[in-house]
Amino acid sequence: MKHKRDYYYDINRRFLSIIGQWPYQKPKARLFFLAFTLMFLFNSLVTQIAYMFLCKDMECIFQTLPTYFLIFNTVVKVLTYRLKSRTIKDLTDHLFADWDVLETRKEECEILEKYAEKGRRYVLIYSTYLYVTAISFASTSLWPRIMDAIFPLNTSRPIMLIWQAYYFVDEEKYYNYIFCDTLIILMICLAALIAHDTMFFIYIEHVCGLFAVIGFRFTHLIYKRDIAKKRQIEYPNDLYYEHIVFSIHAHRKALRFAKLIQNVFSKSFAIQLIINTITISVSLLQVSHLHLNDLAEMIRYFIYIIAQLFHLFCFSFQGQKLINHSLETRDKIYNSAWYEMPVRDQKLLLLVMRKSIEASTITACKIYVFSFQNFTMVLQSAMSYFMMLASFSE
Numbered sequence: 001m002k003h004k005r006d007y008y009y010d011i012n013r014r015f016l017s018i019i020g021q022w023p024y025q026k027p028k029a030r031l032f033f034l035a036f037t038l039m040f041l042f043n044s045l046v047t048q049i050a051y052m053f054l055c056k057d058m059e060c061i062f063q064t065l066p067t068y069f070l071i072f073n074t075v076v077k078v079l080t081y082r083l084k085s086r087t088i089k090d091l092t093d094h095l096f097a098d099w100d101v102l103e104t105r106k107e108e109c110e111i112l113e114k115y116a117e118k119g120r121r122y123v124l125i126y127s128t129y130l131y132v133t134a135i136s137f138a139s140t141s142l143w144p145r146i147m148d149a150i151f152p153l154n155t156s157r158p159i160m161l162i163w164q165a166y167y168f169v170d171e172e173k174y175y176n177y178i179f180c181d182t183l184i185i186l187m188i189c190l191a192a193l194i195a196h197d198t199m200f201f202i203y204i205e206h207v208c209g210l211f212a213v214i215g216f217r218f219t220h221l222i223y224k225r226d227i228a229k230k231r232q233i234e235y236p237n238d239l240y241y242e243h244i245v246f247s248i249h250a251h252r253k254a255l256r257f258a259k260l261i262q263n264v265f266s267k268s269f270a271i272q273l274i275i276n277t278i279t280i281s282v283s284l285l286q287v288s289h290l291h292l293n294d295l296a297e298m299i300r301y302f303i304y305i306i307a308q309l310f311h312l313f314c315f316s317f318q319g320q321k322l323i324n325h326s327l328e329t330r331d332k333i334y335n336s337a338w339y340e341m342p343v344r345d346q347k348l349l350l351l352v353m354r355k356s357i358e359a360s361t362i363t364a365c366k367i368y369v370f371s372f373q374n375f376t377m378v379l380q381s382a383m384s385y386f387m388m389l390a391s392f393s394e
Contacts, residue, residue: 005099008116011123012202015195019188021081023089037078037188044071044185047165054166062282066304067163069279073272074189077196080268087264094257095206108213115209122205123198126314133307134190138162138183140300162186197314203261204318204362210254211325215332217247218352244341244348251329251352258322258360269315270364273378280308280382312378315362319370323359330356 006013016022020033048068055061081088099112144157159175162182171178287301330353341349362370368378 005096008113008120009202011120011127012195012199015127015191016081016199018191019078019081019195021078021085021088021195023085023092034078034082037192038075040185040188041071041075041078041192044165044182044189045075047167048163050168051164051166062286064164065282066279066286066301069275069282071185071189073275074192076268076271076275078192080265081196084264087260091203091257091260091264094253094260095203098206098210108216111212111216112206112209115205115212116202119202119205122201122314123194126198126201127194129310130190130194130307133303134186137300137303137307138186140297140303141179197311200261200265201314201318203257204322207254207257207261207360208321208325210250210257211329214247214251214254215329217243217250218329218333218349219336241345241348244345248348248352251355255326255355255360258326262362266363266365269362269370270367273312273364273368276308276312277378277382280305280379283308284382309379313375316370316372316375319362320372323361323371326360327356329353
């Protein structure tokens with residue numbers, strides 16, 4: 001069982017280890033990698049703030065804000081795991097313990113494996129998309145150099161950095177060093193983003209798997225699988241009671257797991273949501289002010305906007321998935337053969353159904369609930385802020 005568990009979570013372990021946030025990493029190694037990550041991130045923030053002081057108008061400042069918010073957002077994600085390290089370890093301990101509990105239950109273990117495989121697939125898709133987007137974004141800064149080599153002019157085209165920053169040196173002379181520095185920061189930033197976000201995906205997929213296992217137990221509460229056929233059997237009353245109590249405890253454990261996820265990410269998500277909304281609005285404003293001859297800049301902003309929307313959609317998708325799975329438990333109980341049980345045991349089922357009426361959610365400070373419906377609301381808010389900023393900039 002351990003080798004399966006390692007297979008499903010090996011990608012997350014590597015990304016979290018890079019930024020010093022893997023719960024089972026040695027303390028000295030964690031501290032070293034965390035300090036290394038924060039050093040580069042704060043270095044980027046300093047150079048971007050320095051560039052803001054050189055700006056003479058709001059348009060110049062708006063050019064810096066999107067990537068500045070990206071780095072700041074990454075710092076928030078890294079510190080979230082650091083400040084909530086004890087709760088993160090509890091979550092991971094519970095996650096690994098559930099695999100050991102279900103080791104002897106083949107069908108339930110298969111359900112958990114299916115959700116773990118989905119989580120691993122989401123991690124691969126998410127990390128691949130971010131790296132492809134980042135490479136595409138960074139490569140646009142090489143466009144002037146490429147054009148100088150293919151279609152040289154009397155004078156060199158203006159240099160373009162990966163993002164707007166001031167390094168206190170001659171940018172033309174030290175362009176290669178500056179490009180390498182910003183590229184390293186971008187890669188570290190991506191590792192931190194992927195480590196934080198994909199581990200959240202893994203936690204959500206796991207708790208959804210727990211709800212699916214619980215639903216399976218209630219659905220098959222009075223059925224026994226036979227090699228040749230399925231046939232309904234009547235258990236003794238005490239065995240009914242034992243199965244129901246066991247399932248109730250498992251349901252409470254899943255609810256506690258979902259609550260732990262909420263406690264870890266709630267405040268962090270509130271900050272990230274505000275940053276994402278402002279970033280999308282500012283990026284749209286910059287695109288509206290670009291001319292057709294600024295093709296490279298326009299491509300950069302479109303890539304960035306799409307990445308922000310994809311980032312927010314992934315969180316909304318996971319939040320909606322948790323809502324759906326937590327509510328499905330009551331439906332599975334109702335569709336089971338509960339009428340075959342003794343009245344005493346039917347009353348126990350009401351306890352679970354009562355808990356299942358209220359959906360488990362992931363919120364931003366209990367104000368914003370991550371779901372598909374609220375995802376569209378954020379897009380509308382971003383468009384509203386964009387229109388307001390556009391009116392001020394006229």
